[in-house]
Amino acid sequence: MKPLNVPKNNQESQIAFKVILVLLCLALLSSFFAIVNAGERGVLMRFGAVQDTVLSEGIHPILPIVYTVEKLSVRVQSQEISAEASSRDLQNVYADVALNWHIIPTEAHRLYQEIGNKQAVIERIISPAVEEVLKAVMAKYTAEAIVTERGTVKAEVDQALTKRLQPYHIAVDDLSLVHIKFSERFREAVEAKQVAEQEAKRAEFVALRAVREAEAIANRARGEAAAQQLLQPGLTPEILQRQAIEKWNGNLPLIVGGEGVKLFDLKQLVETGQK
Known part of the structure; x- marks a missing residue:
């Protein structure tokens, strides 16, 4: 008897079917596990209802369809916000704020339940809070004080913003007043x-x-x-006469009349007498 030859097309179809079957099994098997990556927390939901359990990093078994997992990053996030405020002396203040923040890991499920994902946190909580805190703090200082006491202003904004965001399960890591400009x-x-x-x-x-x-x-x-005053008692007429003689340059005075006419030359008179 001759061996039965299976058509080549049927062999390829069988291989493709087996590959698809394996992939489906793997996909079905993976649905029984939730993988939470580093720097994340998993919010466990049962038929869409948030549970009190927060999944940490790693692999967690779950029951498909019944349970779903929403992942939230708890790493430090950086956000730059521009805000406008007024100083105590009614000067317009334009500030650029760089905020570093993160979701409190143990409260990630509450944040997701009350606010939503990261984008909702930024738009609904962080940006409005930064603007409101800046306006409240800047109103306490004059424009000159905002410049000269920048460190104090920054510390007060940081403290007020930390207190403001804490009820929303958000922690402030650092805050910088990058630019402060006036009109x-x-x-x-x-x-x-x-x-x-x-x-x-x-x-x-x-x-x-x-x-x-x-x-x-x-x-x-x-x-x-x-x-x-000290010299006056010792200045006798003889001393004054001797000082005058010592300072005399040897020239006799010349007496001149009006319009420059020479009237009397003592020097010439002395010379004539000597002859």
């Missing part, structure tokens, strides 16, 4: 004030220098007067 009119006023202060300091310096120079002249005059 163009306020910047011009600040520049004008700085120029005025510099001019005032310059004028104060000039006045102080004039006072010190006047004091130096007065002290010098007092010193000269004191020296004269």
Whole structure:
């Protein structure tokens, strides 16, 4: 007897059927397990109702159809938010805030039940909270104080925002006031004030220098007067005459009349007498 030859097309169909069957079995088997990746927590739901159990990282057996798992990241998330506020002296303040936050792992199921996924958390909770806290804190400080006491303002915003987000199962890791800007009119006023202060300091310096120079002249005059008082008792007519002779350059006085006409030359008279 000749061996029975199975058509090649039938063999390929059987192989494809077996592969599909294996894949279906694997898919069905995988539905009995939930894999929670690193940095995530699994929210367990029974027929859509959130359960109190929070699934940690790893593989967890579940009953398909009855239970489903929603995964939420509990890693630190970074969010940049721009907000506008007003200072105590009614100046417009424009601030860019960089916020680092994360979902509290043990409360992930409550957050999902009350708020939703990450996008809902940002839009409904974090952004409005940042804007409201900034407005409340900036209103306590003048525009100048916001600049000069930036560290204090940042710490107060951080503290207020932490307290505000805690009931929503969100923890604040860090907050930075990246940029703080004011209106163009306020910047011009600040520049004008700085120029005025510099001019005032310059004028104060000039006045102080004039006072010190006047004091130096007065002290010098007092010193000269004191020296004269000390020398006066010893200045006899003979001493004064001798000092005059020592300082004389040998030239006799010339007496000149009106319109430059020479009237009397003592030097010439002396020379004539000597001859």
